[in-house]
Amino acid sequence: MEKIDLSKYKKIVFFTGAGMSAESGVPTYRGQGGIWKEYNFQEYACQEAFDRDPEKVLDFHEIRRKAVLECYPHKGHEIIANLYNRHHVSVITQNIDGIHQRSGCEDVVELHGSLWRVRCPVHGISKDLEPGFKNRKCPECGNWLRPDITWFGDMLNADVVNKAIAVISCCDLFINIGISGVVYPAAGFPIHAKDNEARCICINPEFPADIEIYDEFIQGKAGDILPKIFC
Ligand code: APR
Numbered sequence: 001m002e003k004i005d006l007s008k009y010k011k012i013v014f015f016t017g018a019g020m021s022a023e024s025g026v027p028t029y030r031g032q033g034g035i036w037k038e039y040n041f042q043e044y045a046c047q048e049a050f051d052r053d054p055e056k057v058l059d060f061h062e063i064r065r066k067a068v069l070e071c072y073p074h075k076g077h078e079i080i081a082n083l084y085n086r087h088h089v090s091v092i093t094q095n096i097d098g099i100h101q102r103s104g105c106e107d108v109v110e111l112h113g114s115l116w117r118v119r120c121p122v123h124g125i126s127k128d129l130e131p132g133f134k135n136r137k138c139p140e141c142g143n144w145l146r147p148d149i150t151w152f153g154d155m156l157n158a159d160v161v162n163k164a165i166a167v168i169s170c171c172d173l174f175i176n177i178g179i180s181g182v183v184y185p186a187a188g189f190p191i192h193a194k195d196n197e198a199r200c201i202c203i204n205p206e207f208p209a210d211i212e213i214y215d216e217f218i219q220g221k222a223g224d225i226l227p228k229i230f231c
Contacts, residue, residue, distance in 0.1 A: 001218070001228045004173070006087060009199075013171040014080050015189055016222075017094045019178015019204060023223040024071040026097050030180055031206070046152045054144040058136055061147045065115050066131045073103035076177070076222035079230050081105050090167045094179065094186055096149050109164050111156060111186055117148035161185060165192060174198040177222050181210035190214065 006012075018028035028034050043049050044060040073081070081104035083089045091100050092109040098116050100108045118128045120138040125148050128134050138145055150156055168174065174193035181187050190213045194200050202214040203225045211217055218225050 004229050009173040011088045011171040012173045013090050013092060013168055014175050014177060015092045016177045017179030020076065020222050021095055021097055021099050022178065023074045023221055024099055026068055026071050041152050047154065050146050058133060061115065062132055068097045068115060069131055071099065073099050074223045076226040077103035079226045083230065092164045092167065109160060109167065111160060111164060113149040115147060115149065118145035119148040120145055156185065164189065168193050169196055171198050175201045175203065177203045179208065181208040
């Protein structure tokens with residue numbers, strides 16, 4: 001497999017989805033064993049569900065937090081983190097699990113929010129890093145604290161989307177890893193990179209929905225392919 005010559009690129013963007021964390025043991029959303037096959041998102045991952053039964057939704061997210069803490073960054077995460085610290089690399093992710101940060105990437109653009117933050121409708125966002133939620137209600141006003149995650153039916157945070165677009169606009173190598181390519185606006189990011197003449201690579205064991213956009217499709221798992229193309 002041909003190695004990527006980093007000296008040719010000024011700015012690299014890794015755009016990652018659930019497939020990036022799959023080899024760490026975090027289930028994906030749509031494939032075999034995917035979260036939305038086991039759990040009905042209408043009961044666990046939308047504002048209506050939270051309004052109806054906040055405890056049930058928080059219990060579900062607490063299970064996910066505990067499960068994620070038993071998962072660890074894999075070789076692919078380490079390679080991205082190593083590049084992140086040596087080159088002009090940005091990481092944009094749809095993942096809410098925080099595994100890129102645990103592998104050493106400090107500033108990750110988290111498109112769909114984070115399992116490790118909660119949001120009070122009055123007092124805003126705060127970090128909550130313990131396995132179980134420290135508080136389920138805001139200590140100041142008593143409102144329920146909802147996970148700071150983009151659920152079904154939510155708008156993405158416009159500032160975060162704009163940051164992602166700004167970063168992609170100035171990259172000359174765009175590497176998409178483990179994204180099914182069906183969820184917008186993220187599915188438009190590779191098109192945006194291509195419009196800006198970046199070389200676009202997709203790494204995925206399955207053919208993604210948007211395969212025709214890429215200059216190269218490398219079929220395989222993130223943890224197998226990244227060491228081959230970057231080491
Ligand atoms: N390496 C690379 N890619 C992989 C791997 C792997 N080891 N294993 C699976 N994949 C690929 C699958 O083939 C699929 O294309 O990862 C993709 C996972 O797709 P989804 O589960 O749909 O994940 P994603 O695209 O990140 O989902 C988008 O949907 O419900 C929401 O908010 C949730 O962020 C999520 C969003």
